[in-house]
Structures are given as C-alpha cells and as structure tokens.
Amino acid sequence: MNITQHTDYALRVLMYLGACPERRVTIKEVAERFDISRSHLMKIVTELVAKGFVDGARGKGGGLRLARAPSEIGLGDVVRQVEPSLALVECFGTQSHCVLDPVCRLKGALDGALQAFLAALDRVSLADLVGSDARLHAVLGLEPPGRQPLPVTILRQVARTKGR
Amino acid sequence: MNITQHTDYALRVLMYLGACPERRVTIKEVAERFDISRSHLMKIVTELVAKGFVDGARGKGGGLRLARAPSEIGLGDVVRQVEPSLALVECFGTQSHCVLDPVCRLKGALDGALQAFLAALDRVSLADLVGSDARLHAVLGLEPPGRQPLPVTILRQVARTKGR
C-alpha cells in the first residue's frame, strides 16, 4: 500500500510554498531544489493550480504561491483530490467481478479503514507541517522569512552536483 | 492508493475457509470458485500457511483450513503481514533522498494516518466478515454448514463457463 510519488511531491511542493509566503516561487526553482525534472514537476503543479491549492502566475516575475492560508489546507483534502485512485481494492469500483460481492462485508471494513486514514489526515493542516520555526527554511537553503529573494545561482550549483 | 490483489485475495481465501469450518478445502476448489489460476492462488495460500493463518495438509484428503478461530484473526494482522509494503511514501524507508527529510513532519502525519487505517482494521475480525447466517454459503454455492461435502463437479462447470 502506498500513495503515488505524484501525491507525495504535491504535498512537498505545498510545504515549499508554505515556507516562502513572502514571494512567488518558480517551478524551476522547486524542481532544482527537489532534484526532479521541471517537466515532471510541472504536471504536479498544474494540477495543484487546477484544484485550487496553488495560485500560479505566468510571465516574467511570475511563479507560484499558495492560494489559501496554510492553516486552510488540510492534508486529507490534498490526498483526496490529488491521489489518482482511492479504490483500495478492485471491488470498490462500479462492477466487481468477485463472487462474494453481493454479501461481502470486507468492502465495508476496508472502506471504514480508508475513512479513518483520511480523517487522520484531515486533522493535520499544511500549517502544522510548515511550523513556525526556521528549520524548514534552513533545510531548503532559503533565507529566513522576510529577507531577500533566493540566490538561484547557488541552488543551481547544488543541483548540478547530483546531475539530473 | 490501493492494497495489492494479493492481499485482497488472501482476505477472500480466509473468508472462504471461514465459511467452511467443517472440512478441508483444496486450493483448486478455491481457485475455481474465484475464477483465478491455481498457480497464482497457490502463492497466496503458501504465504498464509507460512504466516500461520492457514493450516495446509498435503496428500490425498488434504487441503486447507483456518489455523485459528475466525474471531482470533484480525484484518489488521492479515494486512500487516501479507501486504508487501506499508511504506506509504519513499521516505518511510531507511534512506530518503528528499531534502526535507531531516525536519519533515509529513512523514509523521502519514504514519499517523496509516496507523489509524490499521487500527480500524484491527477492530474487525474474520468472524465479523463471515457472519453467522448462511448468506456467504449461498453465494459461494456451498451447502449450509454441517451438510455433505461440496459437489466439485458442479463448481468445475461453473468455472468453465467463464473460461480460464
């Protein structure tokens, strides 16, 4: 059982944006920081924009920022909307092929567990993940909140050393 | 997010066995009833035997039966032991490649949700799934509890009509 990297990265992008509330962040910057391809990350971001989590601006000086306050972004919402499928087993779909289906209580049990899973995530917001201290900034190589823009050239060098 | 069919079938096999406490059931019979290949199902059963959920007997007159009472088999246990991986995201493993890892609270949130998921399953036993009524027997085409052995020839005919 796992969630897709797609969803995983979506959550991490939101964390990155939550850590930089004072400016717009470009996809390129995030891609280099996380060391993944820009094209790949683009799809994730595009979806986050479409689903209303992120506000994207085009053109020179554009970039990304959270569309809502971090405290208003629940992890459960993100997972529900971004994860491609929450059908734990085949029979969650419309037509099951299993002979047990008509009387099966397994489906109900699994669905209950799934709801418990999502409910646990609902209790956590992006604000909880980002926190108020500067540790996240430090790890991301960002300035403390309220300082100058990011020195992109340095980030590029960091990315180069791993080569991708 | 999904659990593997492997785990799904493991649970269904246990349900089948739970519905037939009075006799040993062969893998072939279960495979035909669920319309999946014997070889495939074999691996699932072998694992259930190795993990102590099922008691398998070889030789003529052999077959499968539950190794414990249905009320003593919790769904959480089964999922924990049978599902190949419960690492929701990459960073659950030993070495994460994510820059956020040292300060990441996402991992904790996801793990909390996973524990809630498993805890919900812990509250359900195989006995809860099988129930005391005859509905499961009916769907499986089995005799009501305490009657003669299953007419295998009929089951074979049923399986043939779908061809596999």
Next chain:
DNA sequence: TTAAAAGAGTCAAATAAGATGAATCTTTTT
C-alpha cells in the same frame, strides 16, 4: 512592441511492481 520569462499542454518512452501461469518437485494417504 518585442523579447524573455514562466506556466500549460502533448507526446512518447522507460521503469518497476504486480499479476499470471507453465512446469516440476515433494509430501502424504489410500
């Protein structure tokens, strides 16, 4: 008004996990 920055979209390919089944081996009972 034009060039550059940046996001959006399309397409195809590479991976890897999972699912599948054939063939053979081993054990046990009649």
Next chain:
DNA sequence: AAAAAGATTCATCTTATTTGACTCTTTTAA
C-alpha cells in the same frame, strides 16, 4: 505404487507510474 494435493521455481505478461523532450501560450518588463 499411484494418485492427490500442496510447494517451488522460473519466465513472461500487463499495467500503472514515472520520466522528460518538445512545443505552445500567456504575460510582464524593458
């Protein structure tokens, strides 16, 4: 001994996911 039944091994097929190149569109700043 023979048949029944589970155990093991091996190879292949399938599919979701991951990946990234290439091109298009929008928008801002000079």
